Amino acid sequence: MKISVQTFANLRDYAPAGAGKFKLDLADEATVADLLAALRIPAAVEAVLLVNGRRAHPGTRLNSGDEVTLFPPMEGG
Amino acid sequence: MHGWCGKIIRVDLSRGRITYEPLDPQVARSYIGGRGLGIYYLRREVDPACDALGPQNKIIMATGPLTGTAAPTGARYVVTTKSPLTGAITCSNSGGNFPAELKKSGHDAVIFEGGSARPVYLWIDGERAELRPADHLWGKTTHQTDDALRSETHAKAKTAVIGPAGENRVLFAAIMNDRDRAAGRAGVGAVMGAKNLKAVAVRGQGEVALADPAAFKAVNTKYREAFKIKTQDTPPALRTHGTAITVVGTQSHGVFPTRNFQQGTFEGWESIYGETLTQKYLVRAKPCFSCPIACGRVTRIPDGPYQGEGEGPEYETVYALGSDCGVDDLAALTKANYECNELGLDTISMGSTIACAMELFEKGHLKESEVGMPIRWGDGDALVRLTRMTARREGFGGLLAAGSLRLATRCGHPELAMVAKGLDFAGYDPRGEQGMGLAYATSPIGGSHMRGDPAYFELLGVPVAADPHTWKDKPPLVAKWQDLFCVIDAAGLCVFFSVRYLVEQDLMVKPVGITELLNAATGAGYTPEELELIGERIFNAERLYLQAEGFTRKDDSLPPRITREPMPVGPAQGMVCRLEEMLAPYYALRGWDPEGRPSDAKLKQLGLR
Numbered sequence: 001m002k003i004s005v006q007t008f009a010n011l012r013d014y015a016p017a018g019a020g021k022f023k024l025d026l027a028d029e030a031t032v033a034d035l036l037a038a039l040r041i042p043a044a045v046e047a048v049l050l051v052n053g054r055r056a057h058p059g060t061r062l063n064s065g066d067e068v069t070l071f072p073p074m075e076g077g
Numbered sequence: 078m079h080g081w082c083g084k085i086i087r088v089d090l091s092r093g094r095i096t097y098e099p100l101d102p103q104v105a106r107s108y109i110g111g112r113g114l115g116i117y118y119l120r121r122e123v124d125p126a127c128d129a130l131g132p133q134n135k136i137i138m139a140t141g142p143l144t145g146t147a148a149p150t151g152a153r154y155v156v157t158t159k160s161p162l163t164g165a166i167t168c169s170n171s172g173g174n175f176p177a178e179l180k181k182s183g184h185d186a187v188i189f190e191g192g193s194a195r196p197v198y199l200w201i202d203g204e205r206a207e208l209r210p211a212d213h214l215w216g217k218t219t220h221q222t223d224d225a226l227r228s229e230t231h232a233k234a235k236t237a238v239i240g241p242a243g244e245n246r247v248l249f250a251a252i253m254n255d256r257d258r259a260a261g262r263a264g265v266g267a268v269m270g271a272k273n274l275k276a277v278a279v280r281g282q283g284e285v286a287l288a289d290p291a292a293f294k295a296v297n298t299k300y301r302e303a304f305k306i307k308t309q310d311t312p313p314a315l316r317t318h319g320t321a322i323t324v325v326g327t328q329s330h331g332v333f334p335t336r337n338f339q340q341g342t343f344e345g346w347e348s349i350y351g352e353t354l355t356q357k358y359l360v361r362a363k364p365c366f367s368c369p370i371a372c373g374r375v376t377r378i379p380d381g382p383y384q385g386e387g388e389g390p391e392y393e394t395v396y397a398l399g400s401d402c403g404v405d406d407l408a409a410l411t412k413a414n415y416e417c418n419e420l421g422l423d424t425i426s427m428g429s430t431i432a433c434a435m436e437l438f439e440k441g442h443l444k445e446s447e448v449g450m451p452i453r454w455g456d457g458d459a460l461v462r463l464t465r466m467t468a469r470r471e472g473f474g475g476l477l478a479a480g481s482l483r484l485a486t487r488c489g490h491p492e493l494a495m496v497a498k499g500l501d502f503a504g505y506d507p508r509g510e511q512g513m514g515l516a517y518a519t520s521p522i523g524g525s526h527m528r529g530d531p532a533y534f535e536l537l538g539v540p541v542a543a544d545p546h547t548w549k550d551k552p553p554l555v556a557k558w559q560d561l562f563c564v565i566d567a568a569g570l571c572v573f574f575s576v577r578y579l580v581e582q583d584l585m586v587k588p589v590g591i592t593e594l595l596n597a598a599t600g601a602g603y604t605p606e607e608l609e610l611i612g613e614r615i616f617n618a619e620r621l622y623l624q625a626e627g628f629t630r631k632d633d634s635l636p637p638r639i640t641r642e643p644m645p646v647g648p649a650q651g652m653v654c655r656l657e658e659m660l661a662p663y664y665a666l667r668g669w670d671p672e673g674r675p676s677d678a679k680l681k682q683l684g685l686r
Contacts, residue, residue: 008325008352009314020352044310048538050329053648055544069329072314073538074322075370075573076530 001064008071014039033058079288080142080599091191109567110141115157116618125625129161130271132192141569145180145285150571152366160263162248163499167263167522172365173255178235182281198276211275218419219253226278234278240421242468243270247478249426257388261423288600296593315372320392322351326536331647332509335400337432338495341506342647345405383412390414396504397428409457413464420468429501433481442488448473498523509649510535512551515659518633521619529559540582548655552663560612614683630673
C-alpha cells in the first residue's frame with residue numbers, strides 16, 4: 001500500500017534523496033514501526049509521529065493513503 | 078548573599094532620585110527572583126486600581142539568581158507592571174545580553190516609580206546609577222537609540238529601550254533589549270513611555286558570586302553534557318531553523334491559527350516556516366547569553382520591496398503577521414517584524430490586531446473610508462504599512478494602537494478579538510489543543526502561551542507526548558506546568574532549555590536540575606518540592622493581584638469562536654475547546670473556590686495570608 005510521508009528538520013536526512021515529502025510502498029497491515037524501519041531511522045533518533053494529523057506511536061497500524069508526519073521534538077516556539 | 082546580589086536600585090522618576098536598598102534574604106528565598114520578585118513588589122507597592130499609564134504604576138525589572146551565571150540559558154529577566162492593554166498584571170520575559178549585564182552590575186532588580194517631566198534614561202555603570210536627559214533620543218528607533226546610548230555611555234553597554242511605539246503609548250508597545258529581543262507582551266513599553274523613560278543602559282563587569290563554585294561547575298557541566306549527548310543524535314531544530322520550525326508542529330495538528338483563528342491550517346505554510354526561512358534569508362543563528370541552543374535568527378532580505386536586515390521572525394511572529402493575516406509572503410512578514418523591532422511593538426499583538434481588522438474589513442464592519450485603504454487577507458503591503466502607522470498613531474493606526482479588543486468593540490463585534498483577558502493569543506488554536514485553552518483562560522496576564530505552555534506536551538513531544546484532543550486529563554497538567562514556568566521565570570532561566578534538560582522527563586516535570594543549579598548558586602538548600610511550592614506561591618500571588626484589579630471567574634474565558642464554533646477543517650475538524658468542563662476541576666485542584674478565588678487554607682499553605 002502507498003503511504004504519504006513528510007519529514008522535517010534532521011529527519012529529512014532519512015528521506016529518499018533528502019525530499020521532504022514522498023510516497024512509500026509498505027506491506028499491507030504495516031505499522032509506524034515498519035515505516036521507521038523502512039526509512040532506517042535509528043531508535044536513538046527521537047521523532048514526533050503523526051498519522052493524518054493525529055498522534056501515533058510505533059504500534060499504530062497504517063492504512064493505504066495515510067499521511068504520516070515526522071518531526072523532531074522541539075524546545076519551543 | 079550568593080546567586081543574588083542582595084541589592085536593588087529604586088528610581089523615583091518624579092524627583093529624579095536614585096536610592097539603593099538591600100534585597101531581603103527571606104523574600105529572595107521565598108520568591109527566588111525575576112517573576113517572583115516582580116509580583117512581590119507589585120503587590121506591596123502598586124495599587125491594583127491605579128491608572129497603568131499614570132505615575133502610581135511602577136515598572137519592576139528583575140533578574141533571577143541564575144541570570145548572568147554560566148548556567149545554561151541564564152540570560153533572562155522579567156518586567157512586571159500593571160498592563161495598560163488589559164488592566165491586568167503583566168510580567169514579560171526576555172533574554173539576550175542586557176539581563177546578564179544588569180546582574181553583573183551588582184543589582185538584582187530595578188524599580189521605576191513616578192514619572193519624569195522630561196525624557197530620561199538610566200545609566201548604570203557598575204555600582205553607580207544616574208538619570209540622564211533623553212530629549213535627544215525621543216523619537217528615535219530602538220536601533221538608533223541603542224547606537225546613541227553605546228556611543229555616549231560605553232561601547233560595550235547593553236541596553237533596554239523603547240521605540241516610537243512606547244513613546245506614543247501604543248498599548249502593546251514592547252521594551253526591546255539588545256536591539257531585537259523583546260519583553261513584548263501587554264504594553265510594558267507603553268508604561269515606560271508614559272513615565273518618559275526612554276531607556277536603561279548598563280555596564281556590569283562583575284561576576285555573580287556563587288555559594289559553591291565547584292558544585293556549580295559540576296552541575297552545569299552535567300546538564301551541558303546531557304544536552305550535547307542528546308543533540309548528537311537529534312540536532313536541535315531550533316538551532317538549525319529557529320523557532321519558526323514550530324509551524325510544522327502546529328500546522329500538522331491543525332492548530333496553526335489562520336485568518337484570525339477562522340481555521341487551524343494555512344495553505345501557505347510552506348512559504349513561511351522555519352526551513353524556508355533558513356533557505357532564503359538566514360544569515361546566522363544568534364544565541365542569548367550562556368545559551369547552548371542558539372534559536373535567535375539574524376536574517377537578511379537581499380532585494381525587492383521588503384529589503385532589509387535584522388532579527389527574526391520567531392514562530393509567534395510567523396503566526397501573527399503571517400498565517401493569522403493570511404500572509405504567505407515571508408519577505409513581507411519579515412519586514413513587518415523588522416519594523417516592529419525598530420519601532421518597539423509586540424509582534425504577536427500587532428499581527429493579531431491587524432488580523433482582527435482584516436476580518437472586520439472583509440465582513441463589512443469596518444469601511445475602507447475608516448481605514449484609508451483596503452485591507453484584504455494576505456496583503457503584505459498593508460501589513461508593513463499598518464505596522465508603521467500603528468507605532469506613530471497615524472490615521473487608522475491610532476485605532477490599531479488600542480489593540481484588537483478595543484478595535485473590535487468599537488466596530489460592534491468584540492467577539493472577533495482573539496484574546497483572553499484582553500491579551501491576544503499566541504499561535505495555537507485551543508480547539509485542537511485543549512490544554513492550551515485552559516492555559517490561555519487562566520494565565521494571569523491573559524492569552525499567553527508562556528505561562529505554562531501545554532504546546533510542549535500536546536504538540537511538540539517534550540518531554541513526552543500527550544493527546545492534544547483530550548480535556549479531562551489537562552487541568553492537573555496545566556496547573557503543574559503553570560507553576561513550573563513560575564520557577565523558571567523566577568530563576569532567570571529560559572523555558573526552552575529547562576523543559577528538556579532541567580526537569581524530570583515526564584509530564585509532572587519535577588524541577589530537579591533547576592534545584593541543583595539554584596542550590597549551587599545560592600546555597601539556599603531548596604528541594605524540588607519547595608520550588609514547586611514557590612511556583613504555586615507566585616502563581617497564586619498573581620491571582621490575588623488579578624482579583625484585586627477586579628478580575629473574576631467570567632474573565633477566565635475564551636471567545637465564542639473557540640468554545641462554540643467547531644473547527645471547520647483539518648485534523649481538529651469538528652472540535653471546540655471544552656473550557657467549561659476543564660475550569661471547575663482546575664479550580665478545585667488549585668484549592669480555589671468555584672468563583673476561582675484561592676481559599677484561605679491554600680493562601681495559608683503558601684504563606685500569602
